Amino acid sequence: MADSSLCAVQAEGVGYSYGRKRVLENIDLRLEEGGMFCVLGPNGSGKTTLFKLISTIFALQDGEISVAGRSLRHFPTPVRRKIGVLFQNPAVDMKLTVRENLRYHGNLYGLETYDLEKRINKNLEALGVENRGGEMVESLSGGLRRRVEIAKVLLTRPSILLMDEPTTGLDPAIRSELWSIISGIRNSRKLSVLFTTHLLEEAEPADEILLLDQGHSVASGKVSELRSSLGKEYVRIGTYQPKKLAARIRKEGEIEVTVEPAAVKVVPLRGLAAPLAIRLWREYGKEATSVTLCRPTLEDLFLQKTGRLWSSTPGEI
Amino acid sequence: MIMQASSSLALREIVRFLRQKNRVIGALATPVIFWFLLGSGVGRSLASSGIRERADYLTYFFPGIVLLIILFTAIFSTVSVIEDRREGFLQGVLVAPDGRSAILFGKLIGGTLLAVFQALIVVLIAPYTDYHPDARVLMYLVAMIALLAVGLTALGFLFAWPMDSTQGFHALINLFFVPLWFLSGALFPASGAAEWIRTLMRMNPLSYGHDALAGLLATRPGMPLPLDLSHDFSIVIASTLLLVMACALQVSRRS
Numbered sequence: 001m002a003d004s005s006l007c008a009v010q011a012e013g014v015g016y017s018y019g020r021k022r023v024l025e026n027i028d029l030r031l032e033e034g035g036m037f038c039v040l041g042p043n044g045s046g047k048t049t050l051f052k053l054i055s056t057i058f059a060l061q062d063g064e065i066s067v068a069g070r071s072l073r074h075f076p077t078p079v080r081r082k083i084g085v086l087f088q089n090p091a092v093d094m095k096l097t098v099r100e101n102l103r104y105h106g107n108l109y110g111l112e113t114y115d116l117e118k119r120i121n122k123n124l125e126a127l128g129v130e131n132r133g134g135e136m137v138e139s140l141s142g143g144l145r146r147r148v149e150i151a152k153v154l155l156t157r158p159s160i161l162l163m164d165e166p167t168t169g170l171d172p173a174i175r176s177e178l179w180s181i182i183s184g185i186r187n188s189r190k191l192s193v194l195f196t197t198h199l200l201e202e203a204e205p206a207d208e209i210l211l212l213d214q215g216h217s218v219a220s221g222k223v224s225e226l227r228s229s230l231g232k233e234y235v236r237i238g239t240y241q242p243k244k245l246a247a248r249i250r251k252e253g254e255i256e257v258t259v260e261p262a263a264v265k266v267v268p269l270r271g272l273a274a275p276l277a278i279r280l281w282r283e284y285g286k287e288a289t290s291v292t293l294c295r296p297t298l299e300d301l302f303l304q305k306t307g308r309l310w311s312s313t314p315g316e317i
Numbered sequence: 318m319i320m321q322a323s324s325s326l327a328l329r330e331i332v333r334f335l336r337q338k339n340r341v342i343g344a345l346a347t348p349v350i351f352w353f354l355l356g357s358g359v360g361r362s363l364a365s366s367g368i369r370e371r372a373d374y375l376t377y378f379f380p381g382i383v384l385l386i387i388l389f390t391a392i393f394s395t396v397s398v399i400e401d402r403r404e405g406f407l408q409g410v411l412v413a414p415d416g417r418s419a420i421l422f423g424k425l426i427g428g429t430l431l432a433v434f435q436a437l438i439v440v441l442i443a444p445y446t447d448y449h450p451d452a453r454v455l456m457y458l459v460a461m462i463a464l465l466a467v468g469l470t471a472l473g474f475l476f477a478w479p480m481d482s483t484q485g486f487h488a489l490i491n492l493f494f495v496p497l498w499f500l501s502g503a504l505f506p507a508s509g510a511a512e513w514i515r516t517l518m519r520m521n522p523l524s525y526g527h528d529a530l531a532g533l534l535a536t537r538p539g540m541p542l543p544l545d546l547s548h549d550f551s552i553v554i555a556s557t558l559l560l561v562m563a564c565a566l567q568v569s570r571r572s
Contacts, residue, residue: 056412057408057412057571058571059571078414080413083412085408085412087405087408087409089408091405091406091407091408091409092405092406092409095333096332096333100329103325104325107321107322108322108326108413109318109414110321152409
């Protein structure tokens with residue numbers, strides 16, 4: 001295994017099967033200390049399985065994972081002291097109050113009562129739920145429950161925060177609020193963060209990503225580098241008849257045209273995309289529902305690597 | 318640290334139990350109603366056929382009801398393993414340093430305390446039957462009730478751990494746990510039963526628990542303890558240890 005001294009999480013050649021079904025194959029990743037790493041993939045890509053391996057819920061089958069320099073295969077217990085884990089489904093007891101949930105969690109990690117109470121107060125305040133301590137968790141909104149859970153997870157002062165689809169089930173406003181909370185905590189506590197998501201926009205702020213599809217690594221690296229590897233800006237024309245419009249646009253020459261559902265993607269082979277967008281709007285504006293100047297996105301990366309759209313299921317184009 | 322974690326999770330079990338009033342009422346009232354209706358009904362039927370007195374059967378049935386309370390409370394407390402898994406709480410425990418041991422011992426301690434507490438409440442009715450346990454007998458009774466509670470909680474845990482549906486667990490209770498109680502001597506003595514039933518009863522560790530409870534309850538102040546008490550205790554202790562070890566083995570396995 002490569003040097004993992006400045007590495008919060010490192011995985012090499014990780015594979016996993018449920019019975020005969022292979023769900024992960026030869027996965028590598030490296031989260032630097034203090035960094036933010038995103039495991040991105042559509043539903044069923046193997047993100048949660050990989051997450052359960054890193055968070056020590058599943059035992060390793062193939063490959064190696066080290067967390068905070070310790071092998072998961074040999075030292076799962078010391079690793080657990082270093083990680084804080086936020087699951088897709090809240091791991092809080094709905095029938096207990098906010099404060100009780102935190103207290104039980106602290107006891108689970110052997111924190112002493114005096115220290116524990118101090119930490120509870122501090123964390124509830126940091127997460128803006130100091131006035132909710134006596135309320136039953138089941139009476140709180142989804143966003144507040146997530147805050148309580150973050151307060152709970154940070155109680156043990158982990159150096160690595162692992163999050164599995166942390167914004168699942170939350171509306172966009174709460175999602176954005178949650179990310180700003182996580183970002184603030186990450187900076188103030190110098191946390192290394194690894195998270196999974198199927199939402200492309202959530203992967204953008206990560207230092208590095210691993211793009212998964214059907215258990216395989218499709219691409220990995222810095223978001224900016226991956227995006228620039230895709231090439232130039234392009235024009236996307238929204239239309240009800242993409243095939244017909246694409247056939248006409250192809251005659252323009254020096255462009256690459258791709259038919260998409262309800263759209264045509266036009267990439268200039270020479271020159272810039274902006275003047276092309278204006279020209280296309282003038283000539284085909286009547287048949288278009290929209291003309292958009294686009295930068296290559298992670299969705300394009302997925303399309304390029306797998307030949308499928310992000311929203312499609314495997315086997316579908 | 319494991320003790321702190323386990324006792325904290327055990328306390329959680331008790332807090333959750335007490336906050337669900339229906340559970341408290343159901344766990345206490347069901348066996349008592351069973352005892353009264355079944356005891357009175359069967360007793361009267363037997364009395365009309367000239368076999369037994371009604372009051373006799375209520376008395377015979379009493380240790381079985383104590384056993385049923387332990388069984389119900391211990392087994393139902395392990396349903397929370399499935400709920401914890403489904404609601405997501407369990408995964409938070411599993412990623413704690415000693416989470417697996419803590420959840421096992423937390424459930425065992427919590428389930429046992431609840432079962433002992435409820436069984437003792439019912440034992441308080443004993444003087445209204447034909448039983449008059451003194452302090453010495455009560456001490457042995459508490460020990461046997463606690464042992465049975467640990468064993469039955471462990472048995473429930475063993476089945477609940479791999480399950481993800483409470484409906485499935487309830488089906489298992491009807492299929493496995495209730496017959497286990499039927500074959501403990503709680504409803505009828507082994508002496509008059511068919512040979513194959515007697516064999517099953519001899520193989521059932523709960524029979525020895527029931528035998529100990531019945532023997533202890535029948536011990537009047539000043540009388541010596543039942544002769545086969547140490548034999549009953551040995552079998553219940555051995556079965557309980559085996560079940561706890563099986564649970565420990567099961568939780569230590571990761572997928």
